[in-house]
Amino acid sequence: MLFYAFGDLTILPSPVVIRSSSLITFPIQYLEMVEGLVRACDGDVQLIYQHCGLTLAEINDPETRLTIPQFVALMEFSKQYLNSDEPASRQLMRYMPVTINGMVGMAVMSADTLGDALDIGLRYFPLIMPCIELLREDRGNKVYIRVKTLVRLGSPFDETLVEVVIGNILKVVQFSETTSQGKALSQLLGAEVHFRHSPRGKIESYQKYNNVSLKFSSLEDQLILPREGLHFPLVTRNRSTRLTLESMLDSKLLLLHSYNQVAVRVRRLLSAYVEQGNYPESAQIADMLALSTRTLSRRLSEEGYTLSKLIEEVRMERAETLLISTSLPLSNIAKQLGYSDLSAFSRAFKRVKKQSPSELRASLKG
Numbered sequence: 001m002l003f004y005a006f007g008d009l010t011i012l013p014s015p016v017v018i019r020s021s022s023l024i025t026f027p028i029q030y031l032e033m034v035e036g037l038v039r040a041c042d043g044d045v046q047l048i049y050q051h052c053g054l055t056l057a058e059i060n061d062p063e064t065r066l067t068i069p070q071f072v073a074l075m076e077f078s079k080q081y082l083n084s085d086e087p088a089s090r091q092l093m094r095y096m097p098v099t100i101n102g103m104v105g106m107a108v109m110s111a112d113t114l115g116d117a118l119d120i121g122l123r124y125f126p127l128i129m130p131c132i133e134l135l136r137e138d139r140g141n142k143v144y145i146r147v148k149t150l151v152r153l154g155s156p157f158d159e160t161l162v163e164v165v166i167g168n169i170l171k172v173v174q175f176s177e178t179t180s181q182g183k184a185l186s187q188l189l190g191a192e193v194h195f196r197h198s199p200r201g202k203i204e205s206y207q208k209y210n211n212v213s214l215k216f217s218s219l220e221d222q223l224i225l226p227r228e229g230l231h232f233p234l235v236t237r238n239r240s241t242r243l244t245l246e247s248m249l250d251s252k253l254l255l256l257h258s259y260n261q262v263a264v265r266v267r268r269l270l271s272a273y274v275e276q277g278n279y280p281e282s283a284q285i286a287d288m289l290a291l292s293t294r295t296l297s298r299r300l301s302e303e304g305y306t307l308s309k310l311i312e313e314v315r316m317e318r319a320e321t322l323l324i325s326t327s328l329p330l331s332n333i334a335k336q337l338g339y340s341d342l343s344a345f346s347r348a349f350k351r352v353k354k355q356s357p358s359e360l361r362a363s364l365k366g
Helices: 019-023 031-040 045-050 069-079 090-093 097-110 114-127 157-175 227-231 237-261 263-270 281-286 294-300 307-325 328-337 343-353 357-365
Strands: 025-027 066-067 132-139 142-149 190-194 214-216 222-226
Touching: 025 090, 025 097, 031 069, 031 097, 031 237, 031 343, 066 069, 066 142, 066 343, 069 090, 069 294, 090 281, 114 132, 114 227, 132 157, 132 307, 142 157, 142 227, 157 190, 157 222, 222 227, 222 307, 237 263, 237 343, 263 294, 263 307, 281 294, 281 328, 294 307, 307 328, 307 343, 307 357, 328 343
Parallel strands: 190 214
Antiparallel strands: 025 066, 132 142, 142 222, 190 222
């Protein structure tokens, strides 16, 4: 594995991170990596949760996602437990097995061959490291995996993530049948690793991983693999397990894609204003999403929405909640939601929910 030290970790202040990246989240499994490090140093893991602002319910929920500030805070917290004599990222990776990536890691391990494992990892990579994009390109007898940083968190943090990503891809090789028979990685792959950044500190702080060629100050961050090496089968292959996991991961990927739709993001913003009955203008919403007003309108139109339609839907969802969970008079609910009179509220509710507020209340009584 190829890693280097954080050194004096410099993270860009949170206001510098573009606002549109605020929806990028990381799986809770990264918490386990730092927990392992802290426990090995006889530290108190409870301090991690406090530092990252995590509740007990969030920690125990495998579906919890860390925000960018929480993820950065997690990495910053680990610094006090790292040995300065050894690259920090290498120390962290001791507590980051393939399975730490949850279902993605297990799906990769259950693949038939190294090539299949690579394809699975690329397909579901947005679920585990959404601030980085992996692009595959086949040229002749070589496969190029380009690593592109989508959201920059600051140097040297960005460079460390790139190295960790490439290191994780190489880590899968240990599950190949050829490796289990005693052949070295260099015999198995003959891979090349290129990094755009220069070495941080002494070049001796880097270690080659079984003679994998390593180059710094390259044009791109990329991993180059001989195509023939991807045919090796994995000792952990299991077709039924892989198919089951892929079905579950496809659902998660679909959910992640819908999470990033502009209409979904606008709806989430509007929900914060619904109890006030006073909604932001389109220019304000566009600014919150780091878009121009024209782009916001165009993107919503492409997804089949307008801002007024979304506001109405958010209003009606709130109205439905109040109708079901409270005994407030209809006139009070209409006023809370910003309608001038009850009839306007009733018409809008029926248009969206296909029944009037009084009909909904009546059905609940029944």
